[in-house]
Amino acid sequence: MNPDMILIRFGEFTMKGKNRGKFDKRLEQQVRKAIRAYENAEIKSTYGRMYITLNGEPYEEIAAKLKDVFGIVSFSPIRQVASELETIRGAALEVMQSLPERPSTFKVSARRVDKKYPHDSQEMNHLVGGYVLREMLGLQVDVRKPQVELRVEIQPEGTYVYSSVVPAAGGYPYGTNGKAMLLLSGGIDSPVAGYLGMRQGLEIEAVHFHSYPYTSDKAKEKVIDLVRRLSRFSGAPIKLHLVSFTDIQTALAQAGQDSLIITLMRRSMLRIAERLAETSGALGLVSGDSLGQVASQTLGSMNVIGRAAELPLLRPLITMDKNEIIRIAREIGTYETSILPYEDCCTLFVPKSPSTNPNLTIVQKTEQRIEGLDAMIEEAVAGTELMIISPEIRNVVETAGEDSWF
Numbered sequence: 001m002n003p004d005m006i007l008i009r010f011g012e013f014t015m016k017g018k019n020r021g022k023f024d025k026r027l028e029q030q031v032r033k034a035i036r037a038y039e040n041a042e043i044k045s046t047y048g049r050m051y052i053t054l055n056g057e058p059y060e061e062i063a064a065k066l067k068d069v070f071g072i073v074s075f076s077p078i079r080q081v082a083s084e085l086e087t088i089r090g091a092a093l094e095v096m097q098s099l100p101e102r103p104s105t106f107k108v109s110a111r112r113v114d115k116k117y118p119h120d121s122q123e124m125n126h127l128v129g130g131y132v133l134r135e136m137l138g139l140q141v142d143v144r145k146p147q148v149e150l151r152v153e154i155q156p157e158g159t160y161v162y163s164s165v166v167p168a169a170g171g172y173p174y175g176t177n178g179k180a181m182l183l184l185s186g187g188i189d190s191p192v193a194g195y196l197g198m199r200q201g202l203e204i205e206a207v208h209f210h211s212y213p214y215t216s217d218k219a220k221e222k223v224i225d226l227v228r229r230l231s232r233f234s235g236a237p238i239k240l241h242l243v244s245f246t247d248i249q250t251a252l253a254q255a256g257q258d259s260l261i262i263t264l265m266r267r268s269m270l271r272i273a274e275r276l277a278e279t280s281g282a283l284g285l286v287s288g289d290s291l292g293q294v295a296s297q298t299l300g301s302m303n304v305i306g307r308a309a310e311l312p313l314l315r316p317l318i319t320m321d322k323n324e325i326i327r328i329a330r331e332i333g334t335y336e337t338s339i340l341p342y343e344d345c346c347t348l349f350v351p352k353s354p355s356t357n358p359n360l361t362i363v364q365k366t367e368q369r370i371e372g373l374d375a376m377i378e379e380a381v382a383g384t385e386l387m388i389i390s391p392e393i394r395n396v397v398e399t400a401g402e403d404s405w406f
C-alpha cells in the first residue's frame with residue numbers, strides 16, 4: 001500500500017530567533033532538491049513539520065532519498081483520510097495490517113487538533129482501538145509498552161493515520177553551520193570525517209594532495225569518486241582542489257629528519273589547506289584524525305601538526321575506534337572505494353619509525369632550514385587544480401590553461 005503522505009520531523013534547531021527560519025527554509029530546499037525527480041510530489045511546511053503529498057509517487061524511493069537529507073530526524077508514511085469515524089477506522093486497520101510484522105500489542109494515540117470533530121482524543125482512542133481489536137484477532141492493547149503506536153491526528157484538513165517512525169540522518173541542514181575545507185586522502189577515515197562534518201551542517205570543499213607522477217591517475221580518480229559519493233549528501237556540487245605535493249614532499253624527505261617526515265608533511269598540508277580555505281571563505285579545516293590511530297595522530301603529534309594552521313582544525317573522528325569508522329564508511333558508501341589499493345602520497349616516504357612525540361622546536365628549525373619551502377607552498381597553492389563534482393553531472397576540470405571533461 002503506497003501511503004498518501006510523508007510526515008517529516010526535524011530537530012529543534014536550537015539557535016533560536018532569526019536562525020530558526022534559516023534552518024527550516026534550508027531544510028525545505030534540501031528536501032525539494034532530493035525529490036525533484038518526482039514531479040507530482042508536493043511539499044508543504046508548517047511550523048516545525050513538513051509534509052510531502054505523494055500524489056502516487058513511489059514511497060520507498062522517496063523514503064530512501066529522505067534518509068540522506070541532513071536535518072531530518074525521522075519521518076512517517078501516513079494515510080490521509082476524511083475525518084469521519086468509519087473512514088478513520090478503516091484506515092487504521094489498513095495501516096495495522098500493512099505492517100511488515102504483525103505485532104502482538106498496540107495502542108492508539110489519538111490527537112484531536114480540529115476541535116469541531118465530535119469525538120475527543122480519549123473517545124477516539126477507544127473508538128478506533130476497539131474496532132482494530134475486533135478485526136485483528138490475537139492483538140492486545142498495551143498502553144505502557146506497545147509494540148506499535150498507532151497515531152490518529154485529526155486536523156482541520158483531514159485525519160492522518162500512521163504508525164511507523166523511520167529514523168533518518170539527523171544533524172543540521174547542509175551548509176547552515178558555515179563552510180570548511182576537508183583534507184581528503186584516499187583512505188577510509190577522511191571521507192567519513194567529511195560526511196560527519198556535513199551532517200553537522202558544514203558546507204565542505206575538499207583538498208587532496210597528490211605526488212604525481214609517483215601517485216597514479218587511478219589514485220586521483222579514487223578521490224574524485226569519493227567526493228562524488230559525498231555529494232549525494234550535499235544536494236549541491238562539491239569543489240575539489242587537487243594540489244601537487246611532489247616538490248614539497250621531495251624537499252621534506254631530503255631534510256635529514258626521517259622520523260619527522262610525516263609531521264613535516266602534515267604541517268605543509270595544513271598550511272596549504274588553510275590558504276585555500278581563506279580564498280574560498282572557509283572558516284575551518286576538517287581532517288580524518290582519530291586519536292592514537294597512527295604515529296601522526298598521537299596527542300603529541302597533533303599538537304605539533306595543528307600549530308601549522310590558525311583556523312580551527314575539526315576532527316570529527318577523534319574519539320571513534322576503527323570499527324565504528326568502518327561501519328559508517330560502509331553505510332555511506334565510501335568504504336569500497338577507500339579500500340582500493342592505490343598509493344597515497346604519504347605512503348611513498350613512510351619512515352621506519354615515525355615520531356609519536358615530535359619536538360616542536362626541532363620541527364620548526366628543520367622547516368627553516370629547507371630552502372624555498374615558503375615559495376614551494378605558494379607555488380602549490382597557485383597551481384591548484386579545481387574540479388567541481390556533483391552526483392549526476394560529469395565533472396568540469398578547471399586548470400590554469402585548459403578546460404576538460406571527465
Ligand code: ATP
Pocket residue numbers: 182183184185186187188189190191207208209210269286287288289293294296344345346
Ligand atoms: P585516511 O583514512 O583519511 O587517509 P589515515 O588513518 O590513513 O586517514 P593519515 O594518512 O595519517 O590517516 O592522515 C590523517 C589525515 O590527514 C587524513 O584523515 C586526512 O584528513 C589528511 N590527509 C592525509 N593524506 C592526505 C592527502 N593526500 N590529501 C589530503 N589530506 C590528507
Ligand code: MG
Pocket residue numbers: 185186187344346
Ligand atoms: Mg591515509
